Each structure stands twice: as structure tokens, then as C-alpha cells.
Amino acid sequence: MKKLLSLFTTMVVLTMLLISAAYAGTGDVTITFWGESAFKLESGGKTILIDPWITGNPVCPVKVEDITAADLILVTHDHFDHVGDTIDIAKRTGATVVAVYETALKLQNNGLPPQNVLFGGFGRDIGGPIDINGISLVMTPAVHSSESGVPVGYIIKFPGGATVYHAGDTAIFGDMLIYGTLYPIDMALLPIGGAFTMDAVQAAESLKLLRPRKAIPMHYGTFPMLAPNADQFVTLAKKMAPGVGVTVLQPGEKYILQP
Numbered sequence: 447m448k449k450l451l452s453l454f455t456t457m458v459v460l461t462m463l464l465i466s467a468a469y470a471g472t473g474d475v476t477i478t479f480w481g482e483s484a485f486k487l488e489s490g491g492k493t494i495l496i497d498p499w500i501t502g503n504p505v506c507p508v509k510v511e512d513i514t515a516a517d518l519i520l521v522t523h524d525h526f527d528h529v530g531d532t533i534d535i536a537k538r539t540g541a542t543v544v545a546v547y548e549t550a551l552k553l554q555n556n557g558l559p560p561q562n563v564l565f566g567g568f569g570r571d572i573g574g575p576i577d578i579n580g581i582s583l584v585m586t587p588a589v590h591s592s593e594s595g596v597p598v599g600y601i602i603k604f605p606g607g608a609t610v611y612h613a614g615d616t617a618i619f620g621d622m623l624i625y626g627t628l629y630p631i632d633m634a635l636l637p638i639g640g641a642f643t644m645d646a647v648q649a650a651e652s653l654k655l656l657r658p659r660k661a662i663p664m665h666y667g668t669f670p671m672l673a674p675n676a677d678q679f680v681t682l683a684k685k686m687a688p689g690v691g692v693t694v695l696q697p698g699e700k701y702i703l704q705p
């Protein structure tokens with residue numbers, strides 16, 4: 447009887463270990479950087495691409511044909527280094543493209559089928575969260591330019607609990623404080639290259655407004671007029687927002703964000 451009991455106990459413990467192993471890390475978000483503002487976020491079996499500029503991106507280590515799966519593609523504005531390969535990838539993968547209304551129309555005029563655009567072709571606009579299969583998506587303002595509509599950023603809350611902010615191309619702006627308060631940010635993806643966006647100084651200051659747990663710099667090292675690397679941002683961030691964990695990713699590198 448004692449033997450049976452201990453066998454039973456062992457089996458229960460083993461089963462519990464197996465279950466916990468299967469669920470460990472299900473809330474994690476795997477963040478892959480492809481240079482400029484292009485990212486792949488994977489969590490809970492869903493893949494989100496943001497500003498997938500692959501073809502012609504001088505630092506991107508993957509080819510557009512290598513991208514075979516995407517559920518959502520978030521476009522921040524219509525400049526070539528952000529729209530990138532959106533239309534091609536959406537057509538091949540069946541991904542739903544999210545963009546501001548006028549940019550969504552422009553993409554459709556350039557060949558993106560309406561069924562590949564959020565809400566059957568409408569896209570959305572800056573405002574409150576919408577829910578797409580459990581992913582909560584807030585479109586935020588960005589201080590920049592765009593030929594169609596307005597430039598934007600995105601706050602993405604995954605069902606596993608992690609919240610990622612992709613700022614798009616933007617200068618620093620005071621409302622970052624409001625967004626950081628409304629939607630506590632685990633990871634902020636911030637442009638730091640200057641010339642077209644925040645430079646290292648503005649980006650480091652923006653950490654005080656956004657108050658994210660972690661940050662990854664983007665939009666540098668691709669064009670001669672941008673900062674060649676993230677060194678100055680790393681130094682300033684340490685000084686101005688010492689509580690924020692900054693990680694610099696080389697194009698092609700991944701970071702696993704835990705909620």
C-alpha cells in the first residue's frame with residue numbers, strides 16, 4: 447500500500463511538473479529586431495510584424511521570402527522605410543494590416559486587398575483600444591510626417607499580460623506621460639537616430655515620461671544622417687532613467703520579454 451501511495455505521489459508530482467513546463471513562459475513575447483523600425487513580436491502562437499522594411503533595408507539580415515507567417519502587420523506611417531514589404535507579406539501570409547484610415551486606403555490603391563486590411567479596408571485611427579483575438583491595440587499619436595493620414599505609434603497588450611509600445615517615428619511629446627500612465631509599458635521600442643525622430647537626448651528624456659520597465663532603441667545606423675549606433679542613448683538612459691533596463695539588439699537578434 448505504501449509503495450502504491452509513493453508511486454501515486456511520484457506520478458502526481460511528475461504530471462504537475464509536465465503541466466507547469468508546458469505553460470512556463472506562455473506570456474513571453476519574443477521580440478526580433480530587423481533594423482530601422484522593423485520588428486517581429488511573437489506571443490501565444492500569434493505573430494505581429496511592425497513596419498516590415500525588409501527589401502532595401504541595408505542592415506536587415508532576412509529576406510522577404512523568409513517571412514512566411516504573420517497574423518497582424520502594424521504600419522506606423524507611409525514612408526518607404528516603414529511601409530516596406532507590407533503589401534507583399536500580407537498577400538502571402540494572409541495577415542491583417544492595421545494602419546490609419548487614409549494610409550489603409552493608400553495601401554489598397556497600391557494593391558493591398560481590402561480583406562487584408564483591418565475592418566474590411568477601413569483600418570482605424572488614434573483612440574481607444576480595440577481587441578483583435580485577445581490582443582489589445584491602442585493607436586497613439588506620433589510627432590512626425592506622413593503623405594497619407596497622420597503618423598502613429600502602437601501600444602500592444604498581449605493576452606499573456608505583457609505590454610509593448612512601438613513609438614513609430616516621433617519627436618518627444620508630453621502626452622507620452624498620459625500613455626505611460628494609462629497603459630503601463632513593459633517594453634518601449636524608441637527611435638533614437640535624430641534628424642527624422644528623437645535623438646539620444648530626447649529618447650532618454652522620454653523614458654521619464656513613458657516609465658517603461660525596459661527599452662530597445664531603433665531607427666539608427668541605417669542612413670548616414672542618423673546616429674550610427676546606440677552608445678549615446680545607452681549612456682544617457684542610464685543617467686536619466688536608471689530604473690529602465692535598456693537592451694541594444696543587433697539586426698536579427700531576439701529578446702524575450704517576460705510579463
Ligand SMILES: [Zn+2]
Pocket residue numbers: 525527528615642665
Ligand atoms: Zn523612418
